[in-house]
Amino acid sequence: MASKKSKKSKKQPDNTIAVNRQARHEYFIEDQFEAGLVLEGWEVKSLREGRVQLKESFIQIKNGEAWLHGAHISPLLSASTHVVAEALRRKKLLLHRQELNKLIGAVERKGYTLVPLSMYWVRGRAKLKIGLAKGKKMHDKRATAKDRDWQREKARVMKHG
Template identity: 70%
Template sequence: MAKKNKSQPGSATIAVNRIATHDYFISERFEAGMVLQGWEVKSLREGRAQLKESYVVLKGGEAWLLGSHVSPLLSASTHVHPDAVRTRKLLLNRGELNRLIGSVERKGFTLIPLSMYWKKGRAKLEIGLGKGKKLHDKRETEKGRDWQREKERVMKQR
C-alpha cells in the first residue's frame, strides 16, 4: 500500500525516499538547494524524480547528489542529450558543510537524501544525517508500529 512519489497539482513534494527511515536512524536534517539544468526543472515539475537508490557524498568541501533519477521529458530536451542519473551539486552554506564533513569523517555518519520538494519556486532536497540500522533494530521498529496500530484498533472499537 505504498503511496506514489509523484507530486499532485498544488503539492510541494516531488519525491520521497521511504526506505531511508527504514534503513537508518536519522539524527539531523538539513535543507539543500540543487544546481539543476532547465530540462530537469521541467521534469521535476511533472513529478518525474526518484530518490530510492540515491546518496550524498562530500568531495572537495562540496556536497554532491549521486544516483537520483530524473526522467527527461521528450518535448523539453530536444536539443540537449540529457543524462537522467547525472551527479548534481548541492548548495549548503559553509557552516553546514563543515558540520557534515566532521560528522561523516569522524563520527561515522552517512548522508541520505530524504525528500525533494518545492520551496518558493525552487527545488530543495532534505538530507538526513544518519547511522545504519541493524536487522534487529528494523524488527524492533516494525513491532512498535504494529503495536501502535493494534492499540488504535482497540481504542477505536471501544
C-alpha cells in the same frame, strides 16, 4: 465574510516532488538539513512533472562540496532536442559553509551517512531534505516494525473499546 471562508477552505498545493521512504527504514535519522540543487533546464521541467526517484540515491562529500548521486530524473521527450539528457547526472548541493563543515565532521569522524529524504519546492526552487543518519541493524528494523504494529493495534482497540 464569505471571502475569508473560501480562502481558508482552499487546499494548499502539495509542494512535495518525491520522498525516499526507504531511508527511514534503513537508517536512524539524527539531524535534517535543507539544501538547494544545481539543476539544468530539462531537469526542472521533469521535476515539475514529478519524474524523479530518490530510492537508490546517496550524498557524497568531495573537495568540501556535497554532491547528490544516483537520483534518477527521467527526461521528458519534448523538453529539449539539442541537449543530451543524462538521467543519473550527479547534482551539486548548495549548503551554507557552516552546515557543510558540520556534515563533513559528522561523516568523516563519527561515521554518519548522508541520505536524501525528500525533494520539494520552496518559492519555485527545488530543495532537498538531507538526513544525517546512522545505519540500522536487522534487529533494529524488526523492533521498529513490531513497535509500529503495536501502535496500530493499540489505536484499533482504543477506537472500538
